[in-house]
Amino acid sequence: MPQSIPEPEFDELYRELILDHYRNPRHSEPLADADVVAEGYNPLCGDEVELRIDFKNGSVSDLSFGGRGCSISRASGSIMTDLVIGKPVADVRKLSELFNKMMTDPEAEVPEELGDLEALQGVAKFPVRVKCATLAWHTLEDGLKQRDEGGHAVRHEE
Amino acid sequence: MTIDTKRIREDFPILKREVHGKPLVYLDNAATTQKPQVVIDALVEYYSSYNANIHRGIHALAEEATGKYEATRQKVADFIGAPDASNIVFTRNTTESINLVAQAWGRKFLSAGDEIVLSTMEHHSNLVPWQILAKEKGLTLRFIDIDDDGQLVAADIERYIGEKTKLVAITHMSNVLGTINPVREIADRAHQHGALVLLDGAQSVPHLPVDVQELDCDFLAFSAHKMLGPTGVGVLYARKELLEEMDPFMSGGEMIRRVELEESTWNDVPWKFEAGTPNIGDVCAFSASLDYLSDLGMENVRAHEIELVQEAVRRLQNVPGITIYGPESAASKGGVVAFNIEDIHPHDLGTVLDRHGVAIRAGHHCAQPLMKRLDVVATGRASFYVYNEPTEFDALIEGIEAAARLFRAPVHTGA
Ligand SMILES: Cc1ncc(COP(=O)(O)O)c(C=O)c1O
Numbered sequence: 001m002p003q004s005i006p007e008p009e010f011d012e013l014y015r016e017l018i019l020d021h022y023r024n025p026r027h028s029e030p031l032a033d034a035d036v037v038a039e040g041y042n043p044l045c046g047d048e049v050e051l052r053i054d055f056k057n058g059s060v061s062d063l064s065f066g067g068r069g070c071s072i073s074r075a076s077g078s079i080m081t082d083l084v085i086g087k088p089v090a091d092v093r094k095l096s097e098l099f100n101k102m103m104t105d106p107e108a109e110v111p112e113e114l115g116d117l118e119a120l121q122g123v124a125k126f127p128v129r130v131k132c133a134t135l136a137w138h139t140l141e142d143g144l145k146q147r148d149e150g151g152h153a154v155r156h157e158e
Numbered sequence: 159m160t161i162d163t164k165r166i167r168e169d170f171p172i173l174k175r176e177v178h179g180k181p182l183v184y185l186d187n188a189a190t191t192q193k194p195q196v197v198i199d200a201l202v203e204y205y206s207s208y209n210a211n212i213h214r215g216i217h218a219l220a221e222e223a224t225g226k227y228e229a230t231r232q233k234v235a236d237f238i239g240a241p242d243a244s245n246i247v248f249t250r251n252t253t254e255s256i257n258l259v260a261q262a263w264g265r266k267f268l269s270a271g272d273e274i275v276l277s278t279m280e281h282h283s284n285l286v287p288w289q290i291l292a293k294e295k296g297l298t299l300r301f302i303d304i305d306d307d308g309q310l311v312a313a314d315i316e317r318y319i320g321e322k323t324k325l326v327a328i329t330h331m332s333n334v335l336g337t338i339n340p341v342r343e344i345a346d347r348a349h350q351h352g353a354l355v356l357l358d359g360a361q362s363v364p365h366l367p368v369d370v371q372e373l374d375c376d377f378l379a380f381s382a383h384k385m386l387g388p389t390g391v392g393v394l395y396a397r398k399e400l401l402e403e404m405d406p407f408m409s410g411g412e413m414i415r416r417v418e419l420e421e422s423t424w425n426d427v428p429w430k431f432e433a434g435t436p437n438i439g440d441v442c443a444f445s446a447s448l449d450y451l452s453d454l455g456m457e458n459v460r461a462h463e464i465e466l467v468q469e470a471v472r473r474l475q476n477v478p479g480i481t482i483y484g485p486e487s488a489a490s491k492g493g494v495v496a497f498n499i500e501d502i503h504p505h506d507l508g509t510v511l512d513r514h515g516v517a518i519r520a521g522h523h524c525a526q527p528l529m530k531r532l533d534v535v536a537t538g539r540a541s542f543y544v545y546n547e548p549t550e551f552d553a554l555i556e557g558i559e560a561a562a563r564l565f566r567a568p569v570h571t572g573a
Contacts, residue, residue, distance in 0.1 A: 014564060019565065023565070046535025046536045068535050
């Protein structure tokens with residue numbers, strides 16, 4: 001890390017955990033024959049997200065995350081895959097809700113369930129970057145809705 | 159080099175400030191430029207010594223303000239080689255100038271089946287107003303594409319400008335690629351087919367010598383804030399006959415001659431297009447920016463930016479994983495360098511550079527179709543002006559190197 005960057009908010013934005021997920025994204029290999037494919041797009045900054053989701057017995061059994069975007073959007077999606085795989089859909093929805101809440105309040109206590117997502121709390125202090133962090137989650141929500149409605153593919157636009 | 163940046167920098171108070179503890183390196187001039195003290199003083203002088211509404215009062219202040227406002231109109235005309243001050247309409251910005259033409263000329267004179275020729279490198283300002291008009295009137299939009307060097311494809315110019323073309327609306331200089339387009343040739347071809355030419359001069363007028371009679375354009379739009387002037391002032395140049403036959407854009411006070419309850423008649427041009435109290439203070443201050451640039455000489459400004467672009471490209475070329483967009487030759491390019499660096503998203507780069515005191519632009523630069531054409535989601539962009547000097551690129555390169563250390567996966571060298 002360059003020593004020339006002392007400001008606290010900057011370190012809060014680019015936490016080591018975020019950089020690690022950005023450099024080495026988890027579950028980035030696209031799932032073949034996924035049950036639902038959800039694409040997300042933010043025309044303002046050009047971020048693109050592709051989620052491929054498999055379901056089994058009411059849970060998210062597997063999930064891949066791909067696309068193009070900045071470190072914040074990539075890290076957010078990568079951490080999401082780690083957290084969500086194996087969880088019942090209802091729990092995933094709850095996580096999404098908690099995450100969105102965290103992104104609107106940089107001072108609030110971070111609930112334990114959010115695990116590594118806590119690393120993204122500093123993003124809430126950079127209003128222009130919040131959408132980078134939430135795109136993957138909004139796309140996931142659309143993917144879950146799509147499953148409920150019996151569809152296969154969905155496209156979300158911020 | 160006849161531009162003495164050491165002396166020029168003394169004129170710009172903002173260049174003395176620090177950002178995050180580092181000297182400010184301002185490389186976002188295509189978005190807006192900084193203002194010299196003389197412009198700031200002119201603004202203060204207006205409000206502290208001759209503030210009044212224009213064209214109405216019969217008192218001394220109103221006369222002074224009107225005199226200064228109208229003298230600035232003449233100065234603008236001289237700056238771009240317009241035949242007369244009446245060719246110059248003051249607006250809020252380039253965007254409003256283009257909308258004025260779309261509404262006041264396009265709505266009146268265009269009809270279903272007519273074609274407007276644009277290019278894939280247009281700023282949204284010179285695209286969206288035509289999309290709206292096309293929808294309303296049933297017009298067809300044609301797009302001249304760019305080649306791999308970021309230049310307009312000559313075959314497309316020939317193919318699309320033809321019998322059905324009523325208007326060619328094109329940027330003189332791209333705000334992303336920096337490409338300086340062959341607008342005189344385009345104007346010649348358009349006029350052969352009876353079409354008019356609107357130039358988006360938002361980037362060209364601040365950075366190149368521009369003469370509307372030499373370029374033979376029918377409309378030219380630009381913004382004061384991109385040429386050392388205040389925000390809130392734009393210019394529309396148009397040929398006088400066109401202004402006379404166009405409908406008003408907005409209506410109300412100032413733009414009328416006689417008003418009766420049921421009907422009104424319009425003021426002479428250009429006032430017909432300046433409804434309500436205009437931005438008097440900023441127009442008067444704009445006068446000082448025009449003087450400043452004229453004293454430097456636009457030929458010299460251009461020569462200075464060619465040197466800066468050459469040096470910036472020379473330094474940036476050595477950055478591992480960099481792609482630079484736009485013409486390779488600095489002679490075909492204004493003072494703009496757009497680029498991407500592998501593994502580093504432009505927004506992340508912009509955030510890191512900001513910590514080094516370096517202001518660049520990161521994003522789509524209001525040119526989403528161009529981003530799509532280049533197959534990128536966004537780019538970084540460094541853009542220059544009269545006060546920039548090659549030594550400032552040290553901070554730019556340092557910041558880029560810091561970003562690379564931050565965002566690149568460490569190279570695993572095996573055993
Ligand atoms: C080529 C070009 N056209 C139009 C504009 C719009 O200018 P303004 O925002 O001043 O209306 C800009 C600048 O943003 C530009 O670079």
